[in-house]
Amino acid sequence: xxxxxxxxxxxxxxxxxxxxxxxxxxxxxxxxxxxxxxxxxxxxxxxxxxxxxxxxxxxxxxxxxxxxxxxxxxxxxxxxxxxxxxxxxxxxxxxxxxxxxxxxxxxxxxxxxxxxxxxxxxxxxxxxxxxxxxxxxxxxxxxxxxxxxxxxxxxxxxxxxxxxxxxxxxxxxxxxxxxxx
Numbered sequence: 001x002x003x004x005x006x007x008x009x010x011x012x013x014x015x016x017x018x019x020x021x022x023x024x025x026x027x028x029x030x031x032x033x034x035x036x037x038x039x040x041x042x043x044x045x046x047x048x049x050x051x052x053x054x055x056x057x058x059x060x061x062x063x064x065x066x067x068x069x070x071x072x073x074x075x076x077x078x079x080x081x082x083x084x085x086x087x088x089x090x091x092x093x094x095x096x097x098x099x100x101x102x103x104x105x106x107x108x109x110x111x112x113x114x115x116x117x118x119x120x121x122x123x124x125x126x127x128x129x130x131x132x133x134x135x136x137x138x139x140x141x142x143x144x145x146x147x148x149x150x151x152x153x154x155x156x157x158x159x160x161x162x163x164x165x166x167x168x169x170x171x172x173x174x175x176x177x178x179x180x181x
Contacts, residue, residue, distance in 0.1 A: 052067075074106065081101060085097055102124075
């Protein structure tokens with residue numbers, strides 16, 4: 001009989017613990033919620049995709065594009081091409097061989113929140129990534145003359161000219177000797 005009372009008491013305790021856990025889980029949290037709340041003057045509508053295309057070919061080439069309701073567009077195409085690749089053996093020796101690689105080209109267009117229009121075009125091939133756009137910074141061109149060393153115009157000093165005669169040794173009598181004379 002005592003065992004039955006202990007089991008009922010244990011079940012009652014378990015029930016009370018379960019009720020307390022459920023109540024704690026249902027209680028509102030004191031932490032702030034992170035729902036995105038829009039102000040009354042929110043001026044950007046929800047952006048949707050208005051067109052999209054994606055074409056993949058068996059030769060490895062592809063092209064894809066999309067346009068959005070905020071006038072943002074992007075298109076890109078790629079073609080597989082033989083490129084010069086470097087391969088290193090286990091000794092670190094480089095060998096050059098033809099490898100297949102992708103060459104990409106594409107363009108993007110978007111309007112900033114301030115209303116400024118941007119267009120970006122690019123090519124990525126064996127010469128690297130080459131972006132073009134009016135908004136991209138351009139290195140300044142310095143036009144200036146190279147400095148030239150000054151020219152000194154003056155006469156070099158000339159060594160004085162000495163006019164004198166060199167002494168001449170007196171002539172000795174000359175006589176031919178030897179075989180045949």
